[in-house]
Amino acid sequence: MPLQTRRCRHRGSLHPRVPATMACEPSRLQERDTAVPNPDTTLPAPKANPSPHSSNAELQVFERLLAELSAGFIGLAAGHIDAAIEDALRRIVLALDIDRSSLISVDAVTGRIETTHSWALEGIDRTPPTDIVQSNPWALSCARAGRPVVFARLDELPAQAAVDKSTFARMGLKSHVGMPMWVGGRLRGSLTFGSLRREREWPDELLGRMRLLADVFASVLARQHAEQQRERVLDFERLASRTLSALLIAMPQDEARIIEAGLHDIAAFLGADRATLWEIGDDQRFRRAHHWFADGVPGIEEWSAQALPWIHARLNTDALVRFARLGELPADADADLQAMRDLGVRSLLAAPVAVAGQLLGVFSVAAVRVECDWPDELVPSVRLLAEVFATLHVRRHAERRERAAESEAALWREQFAHVVRVHTVGEMSAALAHEITQPLGAIENYAHAARRRLSGPAPDLPKVVDLLERIVAQSARAGDVVTRLRGMVKRHELQLGEIDLERLATACIDLLRGECEQHDLRIELRRPGRLPRLVADEVHVQQVLLNLLRNAIEAMEAAAPAAPRRIEVNIACVAPEWVSVQVADHGPGIAEGELEQVFEAFHSTKPLGLGVGLAICRRLIEAQGGTLRAAQNPAGGALFEFTLPVAPAESA
Known part of the structure; x- marks a missing residue:
C-alpha cells in the first residue's frame, strides 16, 4: 500500500x-x-x-x-x-x-x-x-x-x-x-x-x-x-548586551540614536508594536523621551498617573507590570483596563526606571495588533535594560550639574566592565560548576566513609578525624571558588590598593582549571623574582588577566595539531618603574594589520562575540596608568602584554 x-x-x-x-x-x-x-x-x-x-x-x-x-x-x-x-x-x-x-x-x-x-x-x-x-x-x-x-x-x-x-x-x-x-x-x-x-x-x-x-x-x-524558550532568552540577552555595550561607551551626542535603534531591535524581537522610554515630569505626567512605533501603529505622547492608577502604583513600588492579555488585569484595575483599551494596548511589559527608590521613568514594550507573551526568563534582561536607562537618566542630570567628566567616565567604564564580567562568568558557568561539584562530591564520599567507620562495633576515631579534616578542606576549596566568583560579578568602583600580582594570577588560573581540562590545555605561570610594590585595582586587573586567558584558550581551539597545548603567563619587572604581565598562546595568531584593530569596540573575530572585551580591558589598564598591547608570539600564536606602574617610593 x-x-x-x-x-x-x-x-x-x-x-x-x-x-x-x-x-x-x-x-x-x-x-x-x-x-x-x-x-x-x-x-x-x-x-x-x-x-x-x-x-x-x-x-x-x-x-x-x-x-x-x-x-x-x-x-x-x-x-x-x-x-x-x-x-x-x-x-x-x-x-x-x-x-x-x-x-x-x-x-x-x-x-x-x-x-x-x-x-x-x-x-x-x-x-x-x-x-x-x-x-x-x-x-x-x-x-x-x-x-x-x-x-x-x-x-x-x-x-x-x-x-x-x-x-x-x-x-x-x-x-x-x-x-x-x-x-x-x-x-x-x-x-x-x-x-x-x-x-x-x-x-x-x-x-x-x-x-x-x-x-x-x-x-x-x-x-x-x-x-x-531558553534559546530565545539567550538570543534576547545577546541583543540586550549589544545595546547595553553600545550605550556604556557611547558619547553623549550618540545616546539618542543608540537608544532608539535598540528600542526598534527589542520590539521587533519580542513581536511588539511599541517600545518607549518615558520620563516623569514634576506634574506626574509621563512623557516619551525615546520611542519606536511599528508602521501604521498610532503613537502615544504621554500618560498620567491618574489615568493608570494601578499600573502607576505597581511601578512606584519597583514592581514590573506584565500582562499578555487584558483579562489578566485584576479587578481593582478597572480604570487601567479602560485606559489600555483607549490606547489600543493588548499586551504590556513595563519596567520602572528608578534610582535610590525614586521613580524617574518607565521602559515599556506594548503589543497592539496581536497579543504577546512575556516569559519569566526575559524579566532579568528587561530589568537590566531599565537599570541602564536609569543610569543614563542620572548621567544626563549629572552633566547638567557640571559633574566632573573624568569621574563620570570612570562610572560608565566600571558599569561596562561589570557587564563584561557577568558575561564572562556566564560563559564560564559550566567550568565553574565542575570546579564546585568536584569538592562537593568528595565531601559526600568522605561523609559516607565517616558514617561507616562510626557505625562499626569499634569506631576508628583517628580515621574519622582524618575524614572530617578532608571534608573541611574540600569545603574550603568549594568556598574559594564561590568567593572568587562573587568578587567577579559584584558591582565595583575603581579602588586602588596594594596587590599581590603572583597570587592574583594563580587565582585566575585556578578559576580556569576546569575549562582548560575540557580543552586539554595547561597554563604555565613563570614566577618572577621579588617584585616591587604595586598599587592597582585588584578586581580590574583580575578581569583583564582573566579575559586575556580566556581569549588564549579560545585561540587554542584553532591551533595546529602539532602546536604545544599550553599557555604561558610571564610576570616580570621590565624597568624600575614598570611591571609587565604577558599572556602567550600557540593558536593561529593575529594578522599584523589587526594588532591595534582588536582593541576597537565591537571588533570581534568570534561569531557570537560582543567585540568589547579587549576594548574595556585597555581602558581599565590605562585608567591605572598602564598600557595594553598585542604582538606576535615568536614561538607562534599571539602575545598580549599589559604593564602597571610601580608605586612611588613616598607611598610605601
Missing part, C-alpha cells in the same frame, strides 16, 4: 501552521486541505477480512509501540524532536491501520489551536482551516474538561454535539479519537487518531494506552518548548 507523509512542522516547516479543532480529528481541523477523500484519488481499500480492532494482537502491537516511543524520546536533542514526532505518527497510523494521526497544540497566549505535526495515508487530504469555537464547540469543551472525544460511528455523538457531528460528516470522518494533552494544569493540545475509510471500535484498553501516549507527547512538546 503506497503511503505519503503529510507534515506540518513546528516553526518553519514544510507547511505553515493553520487553525485546527482540538479534540476531534477535525479537531485536527488544523490541516489545510479537505479531509474528504479526493475524488481523483483512489483510496486504498480496507483489508478484506480485517482482524477485530479489539484484538489482543492490536493492543500488544500498540503497547510495544508505546514503550519504544517513550524510550526513544528520552534524552532526544531538541533539534531532532520534530522529525521523531512525525515518524511516531507514521508508526501509529500503520500500527492501528487508521488513516491519519496528528498532533495539535494550543497557543499559550491566544488559545489558538494549530496543527504542529501530522501524518496521513496517501490520498487523505488535509482538513481546511476552521474556527473550532464555531465548528466544534462540544469537542472543544470536552478537551478543556480533560475528556477525550471518542466515537466509533457518528451516530454515537450526543445531541449537544449536533454542530460537531455536522462538521465531522463534512470532513468524511467515520471514527475518531481526540486525546487531550495536559502539562502542569494547562491544556497543551491534543493527539488525534482518525479513520476515514471505515468505522472501527476503540476498546477501553486501547484508549488507556492512547492516553498514556498523549502524555508522552505532551511531555516531549513541553521539553521542546522549554529549550526553545
Whole structure:
C-alpha cells in the first residue's frame, strides 16, 4: 500500500501552521486541505477480512509501540524532536491501520489551536482551516474538561454535539479519537487518531494506552518548548548586551540614536508594536523621551498617573507590570483596563526606571495588533535594560550639574566592565560548576566513609578525624571558588590598593582549571623574582588577566595539531618603574594589520562575540596608568602584554 507523509512542522516547516479543532480529528481541523477523500484519488481499500480492532494482537502491537516511543524520546536533542514526532505518527497510523494521526497544540497566549505535526495515508487530504469555537464547540469543551472525544460511528455523538457531528460528516470522518494533552494544569493540545475509510471500535484498553501516549507527547512538546524558550532568552540577552555595550561607551551626542535603534531591535524581537522610554515630569505626567512605533501603529505622547492608577502604583513600588492579555488585569484595575483599551494596548511589559527608590521613568514594550507573551526568563534582561536607562537618566542630570567628566567616565567604564564580567562568568558557568561539584562530591564520599567507620562495633576515631579534616578542606576549596566568583560579578568602583600580582594570577588560573581540562590545555605561570610594590585595582586587573586567558584558550581551539597545548603567563619587572604581565598562546595568531584593530569596540573575530572585551580591558589598564598591547608570539600564536606602574617610593 503506497503511503505519503503529510507534515506540518513546528516553526518553519514544510507547511505553515493553520487553525485546527482540538479534540476531534477535525479537531485536527488544523490541516489545510479537505479531509474528504479526493475524488481523483483512489483510496486504498480496507483489508478484506480485517482482524477485530479489539484484538489482543492490536493492543500488544500498540503497547510495544508505546514503550519504544517513550524510550526513544528520552534524552532526544531538541533539534531532532520534530522529525521523531512525525515518524511516531507514521508508526501509529500503520500500527492501528487508521488513516491519519496528528498532533495539535494550543497557543499559550491566544488559545489558538494549530496543527504542529501530522501524518496521513496517501490520498487523505488535509482538513481546511476552521474556527473550532464555531465548528466544534462540544469537542472543544470536552478537551478543556480533560475528556477525550471518542466515537466509533457518528451516530454515537450526543445531541449537544449536533454542530460537531455536522462538521465531522463534512470532513468524511467515520471514527475518531481526540486525546487531550495536559502539562502542569494547562491544556497543551491534543493527539488525534482518525479513520476515514471505515468505522472501527476503540476498546477501553486501547484508549488507556492512547492516553498514556498523549502524555508522552505532551511531555516531549513541553521539553521542546522549554529549550526553545531558553534559546530565545539567550538570543534576547545577546541583543540586550549589544545595546547595553553600545550605550556604556557611547558619547553623549550618540545616546539618542543608540537608544532608539535598540528600542526598534527589542520590539521587533519580542513581536511588539511599541517600545518607549518615558520620563516623569514634576506634574506626574509621563512623557516619551525615546520611542519606536511599528508602521501604521498610532503613537502615544504621554500618560498620567491618574489615568493608570494601578499600573502607576505597581511601578512606584519597583514592581514590573506584565500582562499578555487584558483579562489578566485584576479587578481593582478597572480604570487601567479602560485606559489600555483607549490606547489600543493588548499586551504590556513595563519596567520602572528608578534610582535610590525614586521613580524617574518607565521602559515599556506594548503589543497592539496581536497579543504577546512575556516569559519569566526575559524579566532579568528587561530589568537590566531599565537599570541602564536609569543610569543614563542620572548621567544626563549629572552633566547638567557640571559633574566632573573624568569621574563620570570612570562610572560608565566600571558599569561596562561589570557587564563584561557577568558575561564572562556566564560563559564560564559550566567550568565553574565542575570546579564546585568536584569538592562537593568528595565531601559526600568522605561523609559516607565517616558514617561507616562510626557505625562499626569499634569506631576508628583517628580515621574519622582524618575524614572530617578532608571534608573541611574540600569545603574550603568549594568556598574559594564561590568567593572568587562573587568578587567577579559584584558591582565595583575603581579602588586602588596594594596587590599581590603572583597570587592574583594563580587565582585566575585556578578559576580556569576546569575549562582548560575540557580543552586539554595547561597554563604555565613563570614566577618572577621579588617584585616591587604595586598599587592597582585588584578586581580590574583580575578581569583583564582573566579575559586575556580566556581569549588564549579560545585561540587554542584553532591551533595546529602539532602546536604545544599550553599557555604561558610571564610576570616580570621590565624597568624600575614598570611591571609587565604577558599572556602567550600557540593558536593561529593575529594578522599584523589587526594588532591595534582588536582593541576597537565591537571588533570581534568570534561569531557570537560582543567585540568589547579587549576594548574595556585597555581602558581599565590605562585608567591605572598602564598600557595594553598585542604582538606576535615568536614561538607562534599571539602575545598580549599589559604593564602597571610601580608605586612611588613616598607611598610605601
